[in-house]
Amino acid sequence: MSEATASSTPAPRKRVSGVVVPNAPTRLQRGVAWLIGTALRLLAATLRYRVNGKSGPFELPSEPLIFALWHNRLALCMKLYRSYGRPERPNDRLAALISASKDGALLAALLENYRVQPVRGSSSRRGAQALVELTSWAERGYDIAVTPDGPRGPCYVMQPGVMTLAQVTGLAVLPCSYHLNWKIRLKSWDRFQIPLPFARCDIHTGDLIRVPRDASEPDRDRLRQQLQDALMAISHDD
Secondary structure, three states, rough: OOHHHHHHHOOOOOOOOOOOOOOOOOHHHHHHHHHHHHHHHHOOOOEEEEEEOOOOOOOOOOOOOOEEOOOHHHHHHHHHHHHHHHOOOOOOOOOEEEEOOOHHHHHHHHHHHHOEEEEOOOOOOOHHHHHHHHHHHOOOEEEEEEOOOOOOOOOOOOOOHHHHHHHHHEEEEEEEEEEEEEEEEOOOOOEEEEEEEEEEEEEOOOOOOOEEEEOOOHHHHHHHHHHHHHHOOOOOOO
């Protein structure tokens, strides 16, 4: 190789390491999040609720849990958690896994309006850091909320991260879902569901699923399929 050729060959790039900083909500996103939150609170107040076929809150253990629900059912997640999941708690003790992307920044701002601690990360970006942060919140007694088919889908396909989270934290996973008799479905990847005023909302939960600390990869995959099946069994799109 000649000297000229060698000098014109670009040097290999050095790999940059360090903490990945998620996209922070902009001022506009915070304003939009406030408007969405206000609209959702007003809308949720008009709905008629049933929990597993009866009135009243979930029957849950007092220990912290991982609440798992499909991405397209995020619209009512905070209403269900506050009114039917943990109505007895005097303080807000919920952390939620949110994408580190620009789109995730809007959802993070929305959850902050509900006094939820957003933890930013996904399987494709900042996943390991998010796992450490979620574990830290769990150790403080916080519940954790995840959408196991988010942030990009495919819809109703469980990603493996929730099993790792359950194994590391020791928290049991509670499958949660609901059915709306009146709703709008957006043409998004998850067919996001927006309730219409005065709709009936039937809330469903499955059995708790625990991942042993010494679970192997085949064990986690089996439990992942079990959780996916449990969520599908309580999710009706008709």
